[in-house]
Amino acid sequence: MSRTRHATLRTNTAALTLALGTLILAGPAYAVEPTSNGQGASAEQQGGGDKTGIYAAARIQYSGAVAKGGGTGNVTSSDVNWTPPPCWYAPYLGAKDFKKEMSKDIEDKKNTPGMTGTAGAAIGEMQRHYEDEYGWTGTPGYKDYNVENDGKGMFWAAVENPDEPDYLKRTSCTDLPFWVENGDAPPPQYEEAISPEILAALAYQRMELPDTKVTLAPEANTKVNLPTWAWLDKAVFDEVQATAALNVPGFNIQATTTAKPVSLKLEPGTKDAVTYPASGECAINADGSIGEPYAKGKADQTPPCGIRYLRSSGHGTYKLRATITWEIDWTGTGGAGGDLPNGTFGNDQAVTVQEIQSVNR
Incomplete structure (x- = not known):
């Protein structure tokens, strides 16, 4: 498939990619241990509600002086042009679990929150991409959801930052879920793949500083x-x-x-x-x-x-x-x-x- 075709597919599936992330990551975003006070007190937070599937894979743990309840902290960036990442790619599901998720009836997927009028066609093309090696230049497809390599890696998918504006999420992280072998770095074209730098920005966003009473x-x-x-x-x-x-x-x-x-x-x-x-x-x-x-x-x-x-x-x-x-x-x-x-x-x-x-x- 040409890059032009790839771009068209990405446009049609952008809503699907983010909707999948929103749907599967829905629920309690963080759980935090009680702290003695709100002035830079130590706390530990875990992203995700239950401990299965996407929650177990994409959960980010926060510790140290972080805002209680999983929300943003009280630190404000002095650079008005700097913002925390609106989304990122993170380990999502193993091959068999991903196949099970994508094998649901298309009519059910049309009712997924965030779907657009073209969602049905987009879902169909995406399923072909994972089922029968249907790909495009530079991004080959997968055969039977890569289940023969189950346990050797994971599919990565877009995860939204709940504290950032929706318009930023709609223009970022629009690629389909992609496979990464255990121990390997994500392909370089996925600049928004979770990294130490992204984690640092998320820790910054949730950092809680002590009150400034002189x-x-x-x-x-x-x-x-x-x-x-x-x-x-x-x-x-x-x-x-x-x-x-x-x-x-x-x-x-x-x-x-x-x-x-x-x-x-x-x-x-x-x-x-x-x-x-x-x-x-x-x-x-x-x-x-x-x-x-x-x-x-x-x-x-x-x-x-x-x-x-x-x-x-x-x-x-x-x-x-x-x-x-x-x-x-x-x-x-x-x-x-x-x-x-x-x-x-x-x-x-x-x-x-x-x-x-x-x-x-």
Whole structure:
């Protein structure tokens, strides 16, 4: 079959490929052990509900500081152009199980969620591809679903990221399920095949960072034109790690994403304020802390990290936002590794600013 014909088939079966993934992966996406708190606490999650078929094959395990309940964490990428993978190819089913799945009545498949008006024809062509060596240039077909090699490998199929938009899923991972021998890497044309780098991005997406509540002096209530010192002790926050792993027969990979705090940004919540330093960015110190604790006798000094409010907050408060920038990298199976975009996470704190009262005699 020519590549043009291949493209046509891919267009017709794109909905089928993703619908299969959606249908078979439906159900509880993750199970997570309870944690003691929500501030970067350790947790372990497993993708998949039951432990058979696609669940056993495509389940990704998460451990470390990951968001509870299987949802996205609270880290936000500083690169607006970076997004986690909307889908990926992962080990799906053995040959006999795949044949059983694809041998269902075509009329039943037409009612599969996500099917289009051309689904019937597309399913028929796809079955031929696996039943009678019907293929195309560069992608040969299979004879009887490759059952003679059952146990020696697995069919890989598209798996959707439940936390990413549908429009991204529709334009990615549109190839039909393909066979990979145990221990072999997927063919290079499948760039979205699960890899340490993809696992690192998924761990990044689910990473949970600790709250960013800075210590202030004066605490909560300050005065107009009085420098307010701000700092974070190293004991309050440290590096955070999250690991994603996929372990199936003949294919075991994992990646650990590590986030290290590098700076603190203060936003006073009003234009009538001055930050120290002027940029509002407080760098991390050599000992891993940020800023400097206030000590008696420093009232007239300029804090290395802090704020000076120029106007009273009246009967209300200013919403001080403290945001930590985290430098994020990853390491994975086989010595793989690299950098990911910096992440940010911040919290708001209410600050009351009062006028200094004076008495005229």
